[in-house]
Amino acid sequence: MSSTKRFPTICPSCGGVLAVKSLHCAECDTTISGQFEVHPILRLTTEEQQFVMAFIRCSGSLKQMAADMGLSYPTVRNILDDIISKLQSYESTL
């Protein structure tokens, strides 16, 4: 089982969008505090983020992605279109 925790983007208490308040360097123990916005891509699910990574790795070739993922071309295009509309809705709420 992976020990990596999923980056939380939604407040479990009120459902609002979380912002980053502090960042920590594990190497030198430095902590930076402030108000940092979470990029819309980070608000995608792990699977969706992996899809975006695969999309970049394939230079945006959906045909190549479909072949690599063992899915049909329209299925891959539909996943991409769903991610695009999700990102658009996130960006509109910024």
Place this chain on the structure above:
Amino acid sequence: MKALFNPFRYIAGAKALIFGLVFIVALALLLYSGGFIQDSYIHIGMAKASLWYVGAMQIVWWLLPALLLYLCGVLLSKSKIRIIDILGTTAFAQLILLLMIAPMLLPAVMNNSMELIATLQSGVTPQTASLMPIIIYSIWSLICLVVFYIWNYNAFAVSCNVSGWKAVVAFIAVQVVVTIVGTII
């Protein structure tokens, strides 16, 4: 299980179209060999027609709903849809019709049907035991029909990236239109 009800998650486009055309040709040959013809959408009738005519009817009853679904996709979808996907997936769905019709040509089912028609025409009530092959075939064809509609809906949903009530309404509308056209022709 997912692939059983929605194979179009995994196959579409030219590959599905090639398989689909093979299924359509096989279906036409099967119907022709049994003296049948697809005379409307989801209806098989008996007719002494040439192989070319039987094949042409197969093409018509595949192409007509496919093109109407494509038209709905163009109107409803926000995605850039490809006609080859809807043609390929709907052609691939003809596999279910092939599976539905193939057992109809089995001697047991064929003879049983003929006997049933003759018995009903003579005014005699048929015995339940003697109806077993046709009862089993009827259940099989009903299952195939349900799966055929599911596959066609998924072909539309995947190829055109449409979902929800809009997709359901558009799909039902196309089925109704095609069925009405089938009864008129």
